[in-house]
Amino acid sequence: MITRRGVLKGLLASLLAGLFVSVYSFFIEPALRLRVKRFRIAPPNWTGGPLKIAILADLHLCEPYVSLKRLERIVARTNALGADLIVILGDLEAGHPFVTAKVPMEAATVALARLSAPLGRFAILGNHDWWHDRVAQARGGGPNRIAELLRAAGVPVLQNLALRLGEGTASGPFWLAGLDDQLAIGVGPGEFRGLDDLPGTLAQITDDAPAILMAHEPDIFPNVPDRFALTLSGHTHGGQVRILGYSPVVPSKFGNRYAYGHVREGSRDLLVSGGIGCSILPVRLGVVPEITFLEITA
DSSP: OOOHHHHHHHHHHHHHHHHHHHHIIIIIHHHHOOEEEEEEEOOTTOOSOOEEEEEEOOOOBBBTTBOHHHHHHHHHHHHTTOOSEEEEOSOOBOBSSOOSBOOOHHHHHHHHTTOOOTTOEEEOOOHHHHHTOHHHHHHTSOOOHHHHHHHHHTOOBOSSEEEEEOTTSTTOSEEEEEOOOTTOEEEETTEEEOOOOHHHHHTTOOSSSOEEEEOSSGGGGGGOOTTEEEEEEOSSGGGSBOBTTBOSOOSSTTGGGGSSEEEEETTEEEEEOOOSSOBSSSOOBSOOOEEEEEEEOO
């Protein structure tokens, strides 16, 4: 028999559970938790040796969630992983209105310059790095403020650029390519013009060494040719809320197809990092902020 006391107990339990989930998703998971999420992939088109890559994506720096002090801890933890290569996949700027104080980008880029790996650290730009640059938006293109600050601090930024790395190392030579952002310039309500140039970037690869592509948004993946053994992306934050492998809302026209993690289509591999910060709302549930650590095996 259902009693009045039983109903009240059920309502109280539901209320407390809802309160706990709210506190956890708004304050604990996005602001206090950080994990190293490890992947091991053997891409069919990878002809080189083993390679370890540490990935930082979607920092969305701001108080109280990803402060400068927290960024410094993230940098130290990333360095401690012993990666051969470190990549930053864009979106340093905050992406939600619940900001109590901004993090100076000048200080943030100096902190990121302390990332250290034998093959270097490289960055690409994300959509928020362009959207927050009002001068660049007005002119309809670069130079971009975040890119200039990163370069001034000593961090190379790959904007439709491919570099040959790894000569004389265990991995052997490989190409690291970075696209400019696919949603860079606002041209109307909800409409954007990309500055990415995949054909032009591909044309810079001049030998048969394996190639890795950095692209902030994973939506480019269906157009990525087999020449790239692996594509690294961020942007989606894993949907920020992910329950049993499903994200109700994903900022991608492909929905959950490229929401998070490792995806293989044909002989091409994609790895989408869950990232660290938040966009739209400072909420994370089931997508713990992460440093993504990838081991490519031959």
